[in-house]
Amino acid sequence: MTLLRRATQFFIVMSILALLTLISLYYYVKSDIPSVEVLRDVQLQTPMQVFTQDGKLINQFGEKRRIPVKIEDIPTPMLQAFLATEDNRFYEHFGVDPIGIVRSAFVLISTGQKKQGASTITMQLARNFFLTREKAYIRKVKEIFIALHIEQLLSKDEILELYLNKIELGNRAFGIGAAAQVYYGKQLHELTLAQMAMIAGLPKAPSALNPIRNPTRAKLRRNVVLGRMFSEKYITKAQYDEARRAPITARFHGAEIELYAPYIAEMVRSYMVETYGEDKAYNSGFKVFTTVESSIQKAAQQALINNLHSYDMRHGYRGPERILWNTEQPSMSTNKILDTLRNVKEIDPLQAAVVVDVAEQSATALLKSGDYITLPWSGLKWARAYISDTRQAMPPKTATEILTPGMQIWVRHHEQQWQLSQYPRPTSALVSMDPQSGRIKALVGGYSFAQSQYNRATQAKRQVGSNIKPFIYSAAFENGYTLATIINDAPINQWDKSVGVAWRPKNSPEVYNGPIRIRRALAQSKNVVSVRLLKGVGLERTADHLLKFGFQDQDINRSESLALGSAAITPLEMARGMSTFANGGHLIEPYFIKELQDAFGKTLGKAEPLIACDEQQLETHPQRCAPQVISEQNAFLVASAMHSAIWGGGSWRHKTGWTGTGWRAQALKRRDLVGKTGTTNDSVDTWFSGFNRNVLTTVWVGFDDAGKPLGRAAYNANLGSNQIVGAESGATTAQPAWVDFMQVALADQPVAPIEPPPGLISTRIDLKTGLLSNKNDHTSRFEYFESGTAPTKYALDEDNSTPFDNEPIREELF
Known part of the structure; x- marks a missing residue:
């Protein structure tokens, strides 16, 4: 009994001492223990993802790579793998596992080494959020209290x-969702049992046990x-x-980029950083759904690239990138060629190649990949x-007039064949939008984002x-001019004081x-008529x-050269302005973000x-309505004249037919399209804007070196009749x-x-005079007028003259 009493007393004293020690430790570290209330609203550092409208x-x-997942979406075997490995009594203990602590203490006493940490999943969570991995007793005490x-x-x-979702799993993957994607390119539910077990084994040493760097240790x-x-008994x-x-089977998988659209992505990144700050934008797991449509965006990028290559090809081949050996030197070995090519930076769609053999009308080249390709004459003759x-x-x-062995060249795969190529010297931009709302459907800011x-x-x-010019003509319509107004298309010689x-x-x-109707003047882009209209309306008013x-205002040059396009405007601004003619006179606001979600897919806002x-x-x-800046009648009259820019007018049978400057759009075989060309002095900047009611697209081509002309191209007898000269x-x-x-977009x-x-x-007018007509033949047509602006006089058969036929045409009308 005495022994039992002493044992009981000893136990009580030791318990009190342990309790006092515990309380003392708590107060000792209390000031260093962070508040865990933040876990209620924890924001995991999750990267921002940018998507197309169609996902x-x-x-x-x-x-950091992180794909947050809800616990109900995690496969049971994955949960069991982590529980069996890291904390098999997780659902039974209160955050600290006494059995684990005793076992760890026994190992420490018997070996003198800290081989087992006795950390539960809750303690690991505490360390991951608030502490470090330092193996120190005081850190373990803090870990216990936080747990x-x-x-x-x-x-x-x-x-x-x-x-x-928080745990580090190597290769910048944080959380099991990201690990599944990084190591296997899969979602969690697609993993095999072996793959789940592989990921569950990583927390112990994410680098040392990495299946990509050390597959042998990872397998063990x-x-x-x-x-x-x-x-x-889980399996x-x-x-x-x-x-x-x-x-x-693990290998590195980058982010699964499904559509490479870097200019749109950069617009989103810049906006999000400006709106939310860099840290929140990059680490809050935002999912940004843009307004672009993947198939249309891809078509825009391809159309721009192909068009720039077409320009570059008709202006001639500038030669190889460099020459590795000449005809008097021995050729390099395949391995040495490949070593050289590995250091060449490629910009899609161009690939670096070295010519190894040249026949009469073909050539053989070696790619960086080690593949040999044949360049046929159809890919060389340009x-x-x-x-x-x-x-x-x-x-x-x-x-042999083009290539010799040893040349390092650029090639691209185009129209199912390899083609000799080169970096295009000019650049371009394309903007396509819904003119009714401003939703950007596609946007490309240049040939290559990697290049610029x-x-x-x-x-x-x-x-x-x-x-x-459509905007100049809109001003004219607002000031009494009509589509039938006759303006003198004659040279101007005006003294500038x-x-x-x-x-x-x-x-x-x-x-x-000579005398010409306004409809035809806009369709055929008559410069002198535009100047006369500006003068007639007034420079300031225009x-x-x-x-x-x-x-x-600072972009609008207030001089008469404004009539010829001296204003400096971005393609996006031009597309926005042109939309007014497509939507009945409303000034819409272009936008490129459709919806913003958090990391778990909850909608934070919609456009x-x-x-x-x-x-x-x-x-x-x-x-909900955009402001109306011009009347819908004004907008329609401009669009109607732009329709003639594509489809022309007159009667070809009666030899009075004429074409507009945008006639090439007839290839689309759609009568709902209208458009306008644009070319500056010396062909420095070139434009085309065209649309129907639902799709509007503006394209610009020029050099980054402002003021450099695009030049001209002579006929190439090797390329046949369908070439631009x-x-x-x-x-x-x-x-x-x-x-x-537009072939794809429409x-x-x-x-x-x-x-x-x-x-x-709509009333029938005489084509020569713009007056009313009683005829129903090729000399007349129906024309649109705003109420109260139609002509009141009829053209007379015996006097089918124009307002200028009875007076001399002066060189200076101002």
């Missing part, structure tokens, strides 16, 4: 979910996990044996030598040339038709009218753009990309013409 990943921003706090605050499932660790799962013997025999931007040498007759991150679609203010010289604006080409379309409203919408939901222009340089893109779209609004009348 394809464009890009990912952020240093006890966590267990009071969160449920077991919440703790486990946080742990599995995986089998330990499988053994623990079997001993805990059967058959499952255990099958998983142990499974090979190591390559007449470049002399200057305006001159090219004679077309080659054999491949400068976004020409949003940043490059370039002179717009004749793309300005400010500089002491004569200003002689010219048509391009220098063809003058410039102020242009500001209605969203252009900046609510102001739209072009009809009368009913304006009455019922005026707050002569001076570069909006119709020949920018419009082909527009046509190629493929499944219904016909959507710009319909005439109320307030217009």
